[in-house]
Amino acid sequence: MNPPTAAPDTPASPMKALIAAYVVGIVGMALAVGLFWLAVRAVQARHLGSGWIFAGALVYGAAILGVTYAANRAGRRFGNTTPTPAARRYRRRFFVAMTAYVFTLMVSASLFAGVHPPPWLAWPLALAPAAAIIATIVVMGLYLSEETDELERAIVGESALWATGALLAIATTWGFLEQFGLVAHVEAWAVFPLWALCLGPASALVRRRYL
Amino acid sequence: MKNRLKVLRAERDWSQADLAERLEVSRQSVNAIETGKYDPSLPLAFRIARLFDQPIEAIFREEG
Numbered sequence: 001m002n003p004p005t006a007a008p009d010t011p012a013s014p015m016k017a018l019i020a021a022y023v024v025g026i027v028g029m030a031l032a033v034g035l036f037w038l039a040v041r042a043v044q045a046r047h048l049g050s051g052w053i054f055a056g057a058l059v060y061g062a063a064i065l066g067v068t069y070a071a072n073r074a075g076r077r078f079g080n081t082t083p084t085p086a087a088r089r090y091r092r093r094f095f096v097a098m099t100a101y102v103f104t105l106m107v108s109a110s111l112f113a114g115v116h117p118p119p120w121l122a123w124p125l126a127l128a129p130a131a132a133i134i135a136t137i138v139v140m141g142l143y144l145s146e147e148t149d150e151l152e153r154a155i156v157g158e159s160a161l162w163a164t165g166a167l168l169a170i171a172t173t174w175g176f177l178e179q180f181g182l183v184a185h186v187e188a189w190a191v192f193p194l195w196a197l198c199l200g201p202a203s204a205l206v207r208r209r210y211l
Numbered sequence: 212m213k214n215r216l217k218v219l220r221a222e223r224d225w226s227q228a229d230l231a232e233r234l235e236v237s238r239q240s241v242n243a244i245e246t247g248k249y250d251p252s253l254p255l256a257f258r259i260a261r262l263f264d265q266p267i268e269a270i271f272r273e274e275g
Binding site for chain 2: 148149150154210
């Protein structure tokens with residue numbers, strides 16, 4: 001009699017997931033930005049009103065969300081990982097917060113571009129995208145507290161620490177280069193997208209150690 | 212840390228996914244524990260021991 005053998009299991013591939021997500025993300029973003037640029041030129045050439053700029057911005061926001069979703073799907077498919085219930089909840093909440101971010105940003109940016117809102121409106125308009133980003137950070141915190149799979153929690157926690165370390169190193173280096181007039185100024189809101197960009201490779205490298 | 216998880220699983224003809232479901236963890240966790248890349252927490256080690264009805268030290272042992 002043959003010795004018992006367990007059913008085969010396909011290993012997860014974090015590097016494939018990262019490459020797939022980045023390829024879809026970069027190509028999608030390039031297409032979205034290219035279309036947006038063409039639309040802006042068309043609006044400028046025809047001297048159309050701020051209503052058109054606003055509508056274009058909303059379409060652009062929807063395109064960016066679509067690309068983010070597609071990149072996420074591609075990553076999951078090629079990574080061959082099974083999402084935990086907490087991860088599914090996280091993705092749902094993340095997309096709600098991201099949608100809020102993209103749309104508050106589009107509304108605020110297009111209103112500031114068209115008219116100069118009075119101070120009572122300017123402050124809430126300027127703070128609305130920040131509130132959405134804070135909500136995204138809270139969503140990540142909730143995920144870490146709700147994840148029952150201890151390996152997943154360890155991987156995400158460790159990846160977040162690596163991403164934070166990379167962000168601190170990049171921001172400090174850039175800050176000094178900027179201080180001495182060697183590079184251009186970068187707005188402070190760029191830290192969160194940069195942290196998220198660092199999180200992708202950090203997560204793939206940490207996952208490779210465990211999977 | 213070395214362990215006998217793969218053997219115990221094979222004896223029962225369970226896939227990694229089957230064991231993961233019984234332990235309420237992801238299949239990736241089972242794989243990482245089996246291959247010695249991740250050491251489970253004490254509560255999870257106890258759950259594994261209870262599932263296979265063996266003491267922890269019969270399943271896990273220190274390397275070297």
